[in-house]
Amino acid sequence: MGKRYEVRLSGEGGQGLILAGVVLAEAAAIYDDKNAIQTQSYGPEARGGACKSEVIISDEEIDYPKATEIDLLLALTQEACDRYAGELKKGGTLVVDSFAVEKVPKKEFQVFRLPIIETARDQIGKVIVANIIALGAIIGLSGVVSKEAMEKALMARVPKGTEDLNLRALAAGFEMAARAKGAENA
């Protein structure tokens, strides 16, 4: 990883993206010994139900805590993709839900269309874990934090009764990323 890596998680309220951002930041800062800050914004766009969470992760001190050049954007709704894809930096990574996002702008970045929500619903059996699947996919694609750190951060957040379900969701995200990378390299 370079000095500074900026992740924006976007979608709509109720998709658990703020919490996903918190867990990603904790994986980086507490379990991978990097520096991280997570921020959420309920700015003017939030009134329309949109939601975004940003995480800045760095091997060094973070001199400015706001995202300025997004390296990776997750968009779980078309609205979020339309609104934020323009802020993704050249050469960055756009991860979209393959069902919810049909149109992706043509720009100089990598695009991964992944069945995140469908997998949460049909494979794991709980739509809310789409956020965890997305985290697995993001980590698998970017390597921004280690898988071990992510698992530890997640386990520190979930209650005893749901550890297995959340680990399965995370693993599904890792596998999704591995398949997508494999397809890209084929």
Next chain:
Amino acid sequence: MICLSLHPCLWAPAAYAMPPEAEKPWYLFVHAKYRLNMLLALEELSRLRLLQDTFVLVGGLSLLMRGRLQHRVLWDIDLLFKDKFSIYKFMALPKSPVLDVVSMEEEFCDSETIISFHTAWGFNARWINVDYFSRAKWYFFHKTTVDREGNFEEKVSYEGREIHIELPVAHPWDMFIEKVLSPRLEADLLSSNDLSYDVRHVFILFEQEKENPKFWKYIRKKAEGFSCLPELKERLFLIFDQRKRLGYGHIQMADSVLSLIEGWDH
């Protein structure tokens, strides 16, 4: 707006008694990398409070400082203000020259239930989220208890520094009511969000207090004074009913507790 200070039901809750397991200083549950900054931020807030005493420290950090939580996460600071004007005034106060405050939003989020503004406070490029909120009734809800019980006070010696904290910090029992009734928790229940920290905090407090009659007496009286007893009862039963789906199926519900809450109508 309800004037809580005039309501006859409000008496002092049991002192800020900590559960017996809370022997380790609370700040050791702040990651070492951010610990000094957290203490410095609280020290700075203690200084600012002397200039403007219209906020209460609420949220997870308040429960940590009161010895009610014991886990290591990235803690942020939630400040509940009297009103929007108080937030503006607070933002304009001169801060320590070694503190950087960065506004994370262009403007206030002004919704039906809450006014909020997110900032990051940094000392030496290590940042802590400091969020300003206003929920008018809830400010008075917490402030009346804090005014009666006094501020949280602690002198911490850390890394060769003496840090003096004196802040209005919400009482855990008040936090229980606020968390149970929060709109965010309602959304978490609807989606069975097992990552919800509001749900987690409610169950942790419930486990600590469920057999304490003074707790339930206080909860009832305070909720009555705040005109939210029926809502609180309904939400508590909803949380209890959904505990398995939320990952808290192991929490035991004594019939005596359920009967006690059921009896809140009478």
